[in-house]
Amino acid sequence: xxxxxxxxxxxxxxxxxxxxxxxxxxxxxxxxxxxxxxxxxxxxxxxxxxxxxxxxxxxxxxxxxxxxxxxxxxxxxxxxxxxxxxxxxxxxxxxxxxxxxxxxxxxxxxxxxxxxxxxxxxxxxxxxxxxxxxxxxxxxxxxxxxxxxxxxxxxxxxxxxxxxxxxxxxxxxxxxxxxxxxxxxxxxxxxxxxxxxxxxxxxxxxxxxxxxxxxxxxxxxxxxxxxxxxxxxxxxxxxxxxxxxxxxxxxxxxxxxxxxxxxxxxxxxxxxxxxxxxxxxxxxxxxxxxxxxxxxxxxxxxxxxxxxxxxxxxxxxxxxxxxxxxxxxxxxxxxxxxxxxxxxxxxxxxxxxxxxxxxxxxxxxxxxxxxxxxxxxxxxxxxxxxxxxxxxxxxxxxxxxxxxxxxxxxxxxxxxxxxxxxxxxxxxxxxxxxxxxxxxxxxxxxxxxxxxxxxxxxxxxxxxxxxxxxxxxxxxxxxxxxxxxxxxxxxxxxxxxxxxxxxxxxxxxxxxxxxxxxxxxxxxxxxxxxxxxxxxxxxxxxxxxxxxxxxxxxxxxxxxxxxxxxxxxxxxxxxxxxxxxxxxxxxxxxxxxxxxxxxxxxxxxxxxxxxxxxxxxxxxxxxxxxxxxxxxxxxxxxxxxxxxxxxxxxxxxxxxxxxxxxxxxxxxxxxxxxxxxxxxxxxxxxxxxxxxxxxxxxxxxxxxxxxxxxxxxxxxxxxxxxxxxxxxxxxxxxxxxxxxxxxxxxxxxxxxxxxxxxxxxxxxxxxxxxxxxxxxxxxxxxxxxxxxxxxxxxxxxxxxxxxxxxxxxxxxxxxxxxxxxxxxxxxxxxxxxxxxxxxxxxxxxxxxxxxxxxxxxxxxxxxxxxxxxxxxxxxxxxxxxxxxxxxxxxxxxxxxxxxxxxxxxxxxxxxxxxxxxx
Numbered sequence: 001x002x003x004x005x006x007x008x009x010x011x012x013x014x015x016x017x018x019x020x021x022x023x024x025x026x027x028x029x030x031x032x033x034x035x036x037x038x039x040x041x042x043x044x045x046x047x048x049x050x051x052x053x054x055x056x057x058x059x060x061x062x063x064x065x066x067x068x069x070x071x072x073x074x075x076x077x078x079x080x081x082x083x084x085x086x087x088x089x090x091x092x093x094x095x096x097x098x099x100x101x102x103x104x105x106x107x108x109x110x111x112x113x114x115x116x117x118x119x120x121x122x123x124x125x126x127x128x129x130x131x132x133x134x135x136x137x138x139x140x141x142x143x144x145x146x147x148x149x150x151x152x153x154x155x156x157x158x159x160x161x162x163x164x165x166x167x168x169x170x171x172x173x174x175x176x177x178x179x180x181x182x183x184x185x186x187x188x189x190x191x192x193x194x195x196x197x198x199x200x201x202x203x204x205x206x207x208x209x210x211x212x213x214x215x216x217x218x219x220x221x222x223x224x225x226x227x228x229x230x231x232x233x234x235x236x237x238x239x240x241x242x243x244x245x246x247x248x249x250x251x252x253x254x255x256x257x258x259x260x261x262x263x264x265x266x267x268x269x270x271x272x273x274x275x276x277x278x279x280x281x282x283x284x285x286x287x288x289x290x291x292x293x294x295x296x297x298x299x300x301x302x303x304x305x306x307x308x309x310x311x312x313x314x315x316x317x318x319x320x321x322x323x324x325x326x327x328x329x330x331x332x333x334x335x336x337x338x339x340x341x342x343x344x345x346x347x348x349x350x351x352x353x354x355x356x357x358x359x360x361x362x363x364x365x366x367x368x369x370x371x372x373x374x375x376x377x378x379x380x381x382x383x384x385x386x387x388x389x390x391x392x393x394x395x396x397x398x399x400x401x402x403x404x405x406x407x408x409x410x411x412x413x414x415x416x417x418x419x420x421x422x423x424x425x426x427x428x429x430x431x432x433x434x435x436x437x438x439x440x441x442x443x444x445x446x447x448x449x450x451x452x453x454x455x456x457x458x459x460x461x462x463x464x465x466x467x468x469x470x471x472x473x474x475x476x477x478x479x480x481x482x483x484x485x486x487x488x489x490x491x492x493x494x495x496x497x498x499x500x501x502x503x504x505x506x507x508x509x510x511x512x513x514x515x516x517x518x519x520x521x522x523x524x525x526x527x528x529x530x531x532x533x534x535x536x537x538x539x540x541x542x543x544x545x546x547x548x549x550x551x552x553x554x555x556x557x558x559x560x561x562x563x564x565x566x567x568x569x570x571x572x573x574x575x576x577x578x579x580x581x582x583x584x585x586x587x588x589x590x591x592x593x594x595x596x597x598x599x600x601x602x603x604x605x606x607x608x609x610x611x612x613x614x615x616x617x618x619x620x621x622x623x624x625x626x627x628x629x630x631x632x633x634x635x636x637x638x639x640x641x642x643x644x645x646x647x648x649x650x651x652x653x654x655x656x657x658x659x660x661x662x663x664x665x666x667x668x669x670x671x672x673x674x675x676x677x678x679x680x681x682x683x684x685x686x687x688x689x690x691x692x693x694x695x696x697x698x699x700x701x702x703x704x705x706x707x708x709x710x711x712x713x714x715x716x717x718x719x720x721x722x723x724x725x726x727x728x729x730x731x732x733x734x735x736x737x738x739x740x741x742x743x744x745x746x747x748x749x750x751x752x753x754x755x756x757x758x759x760x761x762x763x764x765x766x767x768x769x770x771x772x773x774x775x776x777x778x779x780x781x782x783x784x785x786x787x788x789x790x791x792x793x794x795x796x797x798x799x800x801x802x803x804x805x806x807x808x809x810x811x812x813x814x815x816x817x818x819x820x821x822x823x824x825x826x827x828x829x830x831x832x833x834x835x836x837x838x839x840x841x842x843x844x845x846x847x848x849x850x851x852x853x854x855x856x857x858x859x860x861x862x863x864x865x866x867x868x869x870x871x872x873x874x875x876x877x878x879x880x881x882x883x884x885x886x887x888x889x890x891x892x893x894x895x896x897x898x899x900x901x902x903x904x905x906x907x908x909x910x911x912x913x914x915x916x917x918x
Contacts, residue, residue: 007081007616014079021068063634070627077620093206094129094145094181095119101134103300103587104188105160106544108213110688111608112186115211117155119184124148131181134158135165135198136569142176156692156862157870160544162300162587163567167194174201182206189217190237191595199603210605212597218245219301219588223292223310230279230310232292234266235588237596243268246295247277251288258778261285263295273594283345287311293546300587303546305575307584315340316347316354319365319497320395332365332393332497335505339514355381361517362386365497366393369401370409379408383486389517390490391497392457411468411483411492412459430454431473440470441516441579442480444529448507453479455501456494471513480513491517531559534578541574542587548574550768553819553874565589671728677714680894681729682858684718685740691718694735696870697858701890703867708891709808711898721747726754730897735858736765736786738778748789755791755849760897763787766856768818783852792850796827804848807895809888816855816886817873824852847897860886 097116099105105112116132123130130151131143174197183202189212202208221233234245249262262285264277281289289310294302317340319332340346347359351374354362358381367390370378382388388409390396402410430452436442459465459478470491471480482491495502504510536559538551557571559578565585567573573585588594599605680702682694698716705711719726721743726732732754743751755761763786765779798804798814802825805811814823826848860883862870873879873886 007083011078011080014075017075018072021072024071025064025068063631066627066631066634070624070631073620073624073627077617077624081616081620083614083616092126092128094131094179095123095148096143096145096181096183096202097130097132097186098183098202099132099134099158099186100165100188101136101158101160102164102188102190103160103162103544103546104190104217105186106299106546107217107297107302108215108608109160109545111213112211113155113158113688115608116158116186117152120148120152120155124152132158134161135170136161136163138165138169138173142173142178145181150866153864153866154870156689156696157864159689161569162542162544162573163569164190164192165194166568167192170194170198174198177201177205180206183208185210187212187597189213189597191597195597199600208603210597210599210603211608212605213608216240216596217301217594218294218297219299219594220247220292220294220304220586221588221592222304222584222586222590223289223306224590225310225312228280230281230286230289232264232266232277232279232304234268234275234277234294235592235594236268236273236275237594239268239271239273242270245275245277247292248295249279249281249289249292251285251290253288257781258290261289283312283314287314291548298545300542300544300546300573303542304586304588305542305573305584307575308581309584313344313360314347314357315344316349316357316359316362317365318351318354318362318367320367320393332391334498335510336363336365336497339505339511343515351378360387361389363389363391363497365391366395368395368399375409379485382409382488382490385487387488387517388490389493391493391495392501393496397457408485409490411481411490412465412478413462415458415460431475431477433479434472434474434476436471438533442471442513444532445509445512445516448509451502451504451507451509453495453502453504459494531563534559536562536576536578536583538572539575539577539582541572550818671725675728678711678898679714679729680716680731680733681719681726682716682733682735684720685735685737687737687740690735690737693862693871694718694733694858696862696864698733698861699865700861700863700867700869701887701894703863704861704887705891705894709895711894713894721751726750726759727757730759731894732759732761733858734761734763736763736779736783738782740782742785743789751789752791758847759849760847760893761850762857762893763850763852764816764857765854766817766859767854768820768856777854780854790850794827795824795850795852798823798825799828804851804889804892804896807892807899809892811885811888811892813885814853814855814889815860815882816853816857816889817859817871818855819874819882820853820855822853823855824850826850851893855886857886857890861890 097119099112099116120130120132124147128148129145130148131145132151132154133139133143171194183206185199185202185208187210199208217237219235221235223230223232230249232247234247236243245266245268247264247266248260249264250258251261253259262279262281264279266275266277268275279286289306291303291305293304317333317336337346347354347357349357351370355377362378362381378388390410397414401407402413403416404413406413432449432452433447435447436445453473456477456479459469459481465478465481468481468483469478470482472478478494480491480493482489495504497505499505535556537556538554540548541551541554543549551572551574554572557576561571562576562583562585565583566589567585567587571585573587576583576585680698682691682698684691685694695716695718702713702716705713717729719729719732751761763783765777765783767777767779800812804814804825813819813821815821859871860873864870869883873883874881
């Protein structure tokens with residue numbers, strides 16, 4: 001291959017043909033030959049006459065030049081010119097492509113995928129075998145080198161993970177490598193202790209080339225609450241120039257819709273790798289914040305989740321009347337206020353005002369009888385999830401509350417009067433506390449030796465008393481009791497909230513007990529000792545791109561592992577809930593820093609930019625054809641045969657021959673491909689990752705239809721709503737992304753015509769949250785915006801007797817990658833009830849035009865060209881069963897859209913009843 005600047009020639013010897021151009025010039029000048037000039041006297045008779053036609057006596061120089069350029073273009077085209085040729089020396093051995101696959105890769109993931117695809121394309125052209133391995137998802141065996149084109153089919157299934165590779169797993173995998181191969185390492189740009197050992201292992205098998213993005217990696221540490229402000233620290237891996245970064249606080253508004261609540265600027269100094277943003281938020285707004293994120297960056301490291309450590313609970317304090325209120329140390333609320341002010345927001349006011357504020361907890365210190373209205377309102381608040389904590393005192397001991405019958409706002413019945421210990425008119429000594437049992441929320445707390453009780457109210461014996469005692473004295477007398485009431489609970493301390501009856505309020509144990517009851521929350525993360533023996537369930541987890549995903553199917557996590565707060569495959573970053581609090585596990589810890597990778601000088605480091613080769617042969621031949629066409633027109637003009645209407649006709653014909661066939665061929669080829677066979681279509685969203693998954697998902701569903709039914713679909717097609725005709729496709733899969741553009745008015749008109757003419761669109765928000773059409777997720781809100789311009793009928797959750805449950809398979813669940821059953825279809829007409837003798841309603845006589853869900857069906861259907869699943873579903877055999885049900889739902893969808901109400905006919909009722917075992 002001959003390189004001339006940015007252009008190379010595959011067969012440069014053909015350029016020798018350019019040497020004949022001077023000879024061709026001479027030949028063309030000689031044709032036609034110049035006439036011999038003779039002087040003839042009779043020519044004088046022709047003077048003054050005009051001739052409408054004329055012929056040149058020789059070929060004009062510009063026409064000769066035009067022909068020479070056309071010939072030169074043809075010669076150059078067959079020499080195989082290539083723009084931006086690959087100058088790398090072709091490899092000869094196996095190629096291993098190693099991808100870090102961490103959250104730091106997510107921001108540039110499309111570019112990394114393009115670079116991997118280019119590397120595998122080059123390997124296939126050079127006849128090399130290849131293997132593709134993600135370090136965050138290591139295979140159990142050494143890499144198997146296959147044909148590079150086959151490895152390319154696995155690229156859509158390659159996804160980053162929101163955690164770093166496991167060092168021990170990397171060491172074990174590196175030790176299993178054998179043979180000689182070259183390595184392309186797609187690095188995320190972050191230094192880790194495991195890199196040096198892995199690099200040494202890879203270099204022992206061949207050369208290593210690293211690929212990194214020049215953009216610095218950014219991340220966020222967990223938010224901190226300091227001096228009534230929330231501070232968020234931003235990190236970057238490399239310093240260099242002063243940069244401003246916008247950090248946004250995201251949370252729920254009063255309507256439960258996720259919104260941007262506030263934003264602040266973090267400024268990196270030129271030499272700094274850390275910057276701090278400060279948020280001055282009122283308590284109500286601060287408690288609504290669910291996460292902070294770097295604006296405009298899709299990465300799990302650019303998101304930090306908040307938990308109960310940031311939120312300050314709202315606690316209302318109410319006390320009964322006291323003759324000694326003026327003395328702070330004897331006030332029923334003094335010690336409570338001192339314990340709660342550092343970690344909670346206190347609410348003052350009457351009981352009615354407090355209940356209107358809907359606090360997290362209400363503490364009643366020596367409050368006796370409540371009015372009937374107050375008691376009913378308080379009970380409703382507790383049953384709705386509130387926490388009521390009551391402290392005893394002289395007023396409560398002297399009242400008749402919960403004596404004969406248990407009061408709804410008391411956890412136990414009380415004896416008349418109280419118990420006094422250690423006085424001159426009593427018996428015994430002050431009592432100390434017994435160790436807390438394992439079932440108590442106070443289990444594990446250390447009891448100081450100086451905590452003693454001198455007086456208390458006493459619970460009456462009851463068969464359920466033992467279950468309600470969560471703290472007791474050394475002699476077995478209940479000290480703290482609790483019962484559940486609806487979604488809330490009621491707790492009674494059998495002593496006063498001040499030091500009148502015990503020394504408990506004077507000790508640090510008092511604060512710890514309030515924390516364990518979730519009256520207040522600690523600003524610091526719990527230690528491993530606090531979490532021993534506990535199990536935490538994941539509520540929401542982050543993917544590598546920083547999107548929150550419901551985690552209902554993930555197993556529980558041991559408290560000891562949660563204390564380390566190090567994300568892994570078994571404990572991805574997210575929110576984990578225990579009995580009384582939630583803990584956030586973030587990608588970047590409180591003390592972590594980001595350090596850029598430093599590669600040895602012997603390692604070649606390249607960027608992620610892909611400069612693809614462009615073949616110029618077709619362009620040069622087209623240019624030559626255009627020049628020859630111009631030559632024909634010019635020759636006709638010079639010969640006098642191209643005048644008036646004839647010239648316009650020739651020009652029109654030439655333009656039609658050059659342009660119309662290409663446009664028509666494109667339109668016809670699209671129409672023929674879409675109508676020759678059954679073709680499933682998906683909407684192109686512009687997100688490469690989503691579009692590739694849609695294509696793979698419909699390909700897997702088409703294969704399933706081909707194997708199990710009489711339908712033989714062709715390859716799926718991606719459609720552009722603005723330019724492509726929709727009527728060719730019976731079924732369109734529309735994955736919803738948060739940033740896709742709304743259709744234009746013309747596209748909406750096509751969509752509405754499509755829905756009215758019998759087509760079906762499956763809207764998939766892919767978020768498994770369709771309780772209100774996914775309104776709590778960005779994809780759900782985008783679906784609502786898209787649906788406003790569509791002529792969609794009334795919808796309802798798919799009923800158990802819908803025709804979709806029996807078009808081919810008998811189904812009651814419709815899972816995809818997510819197992820949610822919230823799928824919406826066209827609502828049944830009024831009066832469509834079960835008739836006598838019919839097991840099903842005569843529901844939806846025609847095809848439902850839309851199906852709305854969020855189960856990410858494309859991911860469950862997706863396979864490569866060999867039929868291997870691309871996305872893992874669930875765990876073990878349960879996951880494979882879920883994938884099978886998802887495929888069956890897809891089969892039912894396509895059969896439904898192609899057969900309409902066929903399965904609603906009475907002729908099928910006996911067979912269906914027999915299948916159902918009725």
